[in-house]
Amino acid sequence: MDQAERAGRPHAELIPLRVLHVAAELYPWVKTGGLGDVIAALPSALSAEGADVRLCLPGFSTLLDAAREHEVARLATPFAVERVRIGLVELPGVHPPAYIVDHPAFFDRPGGPYGGPDGGEFADNHRRFALLGWVAAALAAGADPAWRPAIVHAHDWHAGLAPAYLRARGGAAKSIFTVHNLAYQGFFGADIFGELALPREFFAMEGVEFYGGVSFLKAGLYYADRLTTVSSTYATEIQTPRYGMNLDGLLRARSAVLSGILNGVDPEVWRPAAGGKAPAKAALQRRFGLAEDPSAPLFGAITRLTPQKGMDLLLAALPGLTGLGAQFVLLGTGDRGLEQGFASAAGREPGRVAAELGYDEDLSRLILAGADVIAVPSRFEPCGLTQLYALRFGALPLVRRTGGLADTVVDATPETLADGTATGFAFEDESAADLLAAAARAVALYRDQAAWRRMTRRATTRDFSWQAAARQYLALYRGLIG
Ligand code: ADP
Ligand code: GLC
Numbered sequence: 001m002d003q004a005e006r007a008g009r010p011h012a013e014l015i016p017l018r019v020l021h022v023a024a025e026l027y028p029w030v031k032t033g034g035l036g037d038v039i040a041a042l043p044s045a046l047s048a049e050g051a052d053v054r055l056c057l058p059g060f061s062t063l064l065d066a067a068r069e070h071e072v073a074r075l076a077t078p079f080a081v082e083r084v085r086i087g088l089v090e091l092p093g094v095h096p097p098a099y100i101v102d103h104p105a106f107f108d109r110p111g112g113p114y115g116g117p118d119g120g121e122f123a124d125n126h127r128r129f130a131l132l133g134w135v136a137a138a139l140a141a142g143a144d145p146a147w148r149p150a151i152v153h154a155h156d157w158h159a160g161l162a163p164a165y166l167r168a169r170g171g172a173a174k175s176i177f178t179v180h181n182l183a184y185q186g187f188f189g190a191d192i193f194g195e196l197a198l199p200r201e202f203f204a205m206e207g208v209e210f211y212g213g214v215s216f217l218k219a220g221l222y223y224a225d226r227l228t229t230v231s232s233t234y235a236t237e238i239q240t241p242r243y244g245m246n247l248d249g250l251l252r253a254r255s256a257v258l259s260g261i262l263n264g265v266d267p268e269v270w271r272p273a274a275g276g277k278a279p280a281k282a283a284l285q286r287r288f289g290l291a292e293d294p295s296a297p298l299f300g301a302i303t304r305l306t307p308q309k310g311m312d313l314l315l316a317a318l319p320g321l322t323g324l325g326a327q328f329v330l331l332g333t334g335d336r337g338l339e340q341g342f343a344s345a346a347g348r349e350p351g352r353v354a355a356e357l358g359y360d361e362d363l364s365r366l367i368l369a370g371a372d373v374i375a376v377p378s379r380f381e382p383c384g385l386t387q388l389y390a391l392r393f394g395a396l397p398l399v400r401r402t403g404g405l406a407d408t409v410v411d412a413t414p415e416t417l418a419d420g421t422a423t424g425f426a427f428e429d430e431s432a433a434d435l436l437a438a439a440a441r442a443v444a445l446y447r448d449q450a451a452w453r454r455m456t457r458r459a460t461t462r463d464f465s466w467q468a469a470a471r472q473y474l475a476l477y478r479g480l481i482g
Contacts (some may be wrong), residue, residue, distance in 0.1 A: 011451060016051055017050075017052060017481065018051075018052045018054075018148065019053050019149055019152075019153055020051075020054050020055070020099075020139055020140065020151070021039065021042070021054070021056065021153045021256075022053070022127070022132065022133065022152060022212040023035065023039045023056075023158065024057070024113050024114075024132070024154070024155075024461070025039055026039045026040055026095070027039070027269075030057075030062060032304075033304060034263070034384070035156060036385065037266070037269075037385055038155070039155065040093075040095070041269075043055060043096050045352065045470035045471045046474065047096050047131070048467070049467070049470045049474055050474075054095060054147065054271065055095070055098035056099045056135060056136045057099070057100055057101070057132075058129075058132055059087070059101050059108070060113060063098070064089075064102065065088055066089075066091055066092060067070070067091050069087030069088060069102065070088055071085055071087055072144045073086040073103060073109055074086070075135070075138055077131060077138075078089065078107075078134070078195075078196075079127050079130065079134070079195075079197075082106065084099070084101060084135070085103070086101060086102065086139075086143065087100045091180075099136050099144070099452065100137070101131060101132055103131065106124070107348055109122070114158075125188075126186075126196070126214070126216075129160075129161065129216060130197075131152070132161075133159055133161030133163075133165055134161065134162075134165050134197070136154065136159065136165070137152070137168075137169055138165075139170040140166060142206055144178040145196070148173075150173055150477075151175070151477050151480060152166060154176070154177050155177075155178050155180060156180045156184065156222055157184055157185055157215075157216040158186065159177075160177065160186055160217050160218070160219045160221075161216055161220075161381060163175040163219065163224040164166050164198055164207075164208060164219040164220075164222075166223070168199055174477075174480040174481065175225050175226075176476065176477070177220035177226075177228075178228045178230070178231040179220075179221075179382065180229075180382055182229075182245045183237055183380075184217070185215050185216070185217040185478035187213055187214070187215050187217075188216075189213050189214070190203070190209075191215060193208070196208075206222070207219075207222060208222070208384075218250065221247060221251065222250065225480055226257050226258075227257055227258040228258070228261050228476070229258070229260050229325035229409075230260070230382045230383035231260050231263075231404035233402070234260060234405050237380070237402065237403060246453060247257060259476070261469050261476075262356065262407060262464065262469060263385060263466075264405070264464045264465050264469045265385070265389065265464045266466060270368075270393075272368070272394070272460075273284045273369065277372075278294060280366070280369035281298055281370040281371070281372070283370060284298065284300075284329065284367060285327070285370070285372025287363075287366060288356070289350065289351065290327050290329070290354055292334050293327075296325065296326060297324075297372045297442065297443050297446040298326070298372045299321065299373045299375055299439070299442075300328070300367040300370075300371035300374050301328075301329075301369075301375045302374070303330075303331075303376070304333070305332045305333060305334030305339060306457070307335075308378055309378050309379075310377035310378050311330075311332065311342075312338060312341075313341060313377050313431065313432045313435050314375055314435060315338065315341045317432040317436040318345050318353065320436045320440075321436065326439070329353075329354045329371070330354070330355040330356070331355075331356045331358070331360060332357065332397075333357055333358050336461045342355040343355055368389055368392075368393040369393050371390075373396050373398050374397050375397075376397055376399045377399065377427075378402060378405060379402070380403055381399075381400075381402055383408075384408070387404075387408060387409055391409075392422060392460060392462075394454060394459060396423065396424045396442065396459055397409045397424035398426075398438055398439060399426050400423060400435075406426070408462075409423055409425075411425060411426035412442075412455065417455075420458060424459070425438045425442045
């Protein structure tokens with residue numbers, strides 16, 4: 001019997017590791033993209049591996065309406081005259097308990113998590129998300145006497161100040177910062193620095209300062225003890241000027257603590273309905289008014305319409321694609337010019353091209369189920385979840401070879417077709433011509449139904465498990481605790 005046992009305490013390694021995940025999104029209540037899916041899946045996968053996980057989320061009304069909260073603290077903060085309530089909620093489903101920053105003046109508004117119904121960003125986002133990071137650091141310092149994390153795991157710029165506040169408090173917990181997308185930086189003018197209640201010396205190149213302003217993303221990258229991103233290839237790419245969004249220098253300087261951990265797929269959430277491809281394809285063609293032709297290869301895309309996603313390349317390749325006998329459906333929203341471009345393309349080729357401009361979870365599943373190919377021609381892609389869902393639904397991904405797309409899709413070549421490892425189609429250049437050449441390879445292969453079936457069978461059995469990701473994060477946590 002050792003000393004700990006004699007004192008009635010378990011071995012240190014038997015005490016579950018307490019980890020607080022700080023983020024702005026949680027599917028199905030708050031989601032603008034893949035971040036919401038990750039926060040819905042990773043924390044519970046960590047719990048399943050034995051960690052003691054809790055979430056820290058902004059008090060959006062959708063979350064507050066989903067469960068009853070009980071108050072654990074009322075904190076005097078630098079951001080409001082009144083105290084800020086911290087509630088603890090048990091959300092329906094397998095989610096770990098969540099601390100909710102219940103401050104209606106900041107979070108109970110019409111619109112999305114980051115901006116109003118008109119599409120513009122909220123003018124006080126720096127205060128809203130500074131409060132989120134500040135509360136995470138306060139929890140690490142013991143704001144809830146019943147539960148205190150050893151690790152704070154912050155996601156994307158919205159939580160980027162958590163590691164800075166932790167440092168300012170003298171390191172109440174170790175921190176990990178995960179980059180889901182380097183393109184969203186939480187960049188504000190220098191004048192807001194005074195509102196953040198950080199030590200004055202943090203406004204420096206060795207700190208939160210970035211090109212004369214304040215970057216929440218850089219705060220996370222600079223102050224966190226460990227950095228991760230959501231695929232190995234993206235972890236390498238962001239250390240180069242082409243993909244580094246002006247942060248590649250800092251990322252190279254911190255490369256010793258930076259690693260890539262691939263996202264997973266929750267097989268319960270992304271489960272194709274029984275019945276197979278043919279009826280789903282017919283239903284999809286009907287829903288979008290496409291010719292009900294089972295033999296036309298049906299390409300689909302489900303995406304935010306931003307420069308990242310490369311949908312301008314696809315729009316340019318569209319006449320060539322339909323020229324090959326293919327059909328195309330888009331579900332997407334964002335850039336007005338692209339929305340118009342796809343709407344006009346649909347008008348020009350009714351029965352062959354269709355577009356639904358909006359955000360619709362059910363429709364996204366219909367497209368995954370019915371399409372033969374899902375196009376993800378991104379200029380950069382930290383991980384990408386759409387191609388992983390497509391694989392599960394037996395829709396073969398057509399991707400640009402970058403980031404997580406490069407790590408998860410095996411291009412169909414004579415070799416990979418022969419050894420049975422092919423799962424999709426990849427192209428290299430950011431060009432419509434390269435995209436179209438890969439699409440033409442897909443169409444040609446589609447005409448060989450035996451080969452196509454082999455590939456889709458392979459695709460649907462690929463395993464991107466959250467358990468594998470959770471184990472890698474746990475190893476990182478353990479390394480930090482020592
Ligand atoms: P990102 O987070 O960069 O948008 P991901 O591929 O990681 O890219 O995740 C996107 C998520 O958002 C997926 O779950 C995808 O199905 C979903 N999605 C994107 N656009 C739409 C849309 N218009 N309607 C429904 N779901 C969408
Ligand atoms: C970001 C990235 C996407 C990734 C998602 C979840 O939104 O753009 O590639 O899959 O985060 O990590």
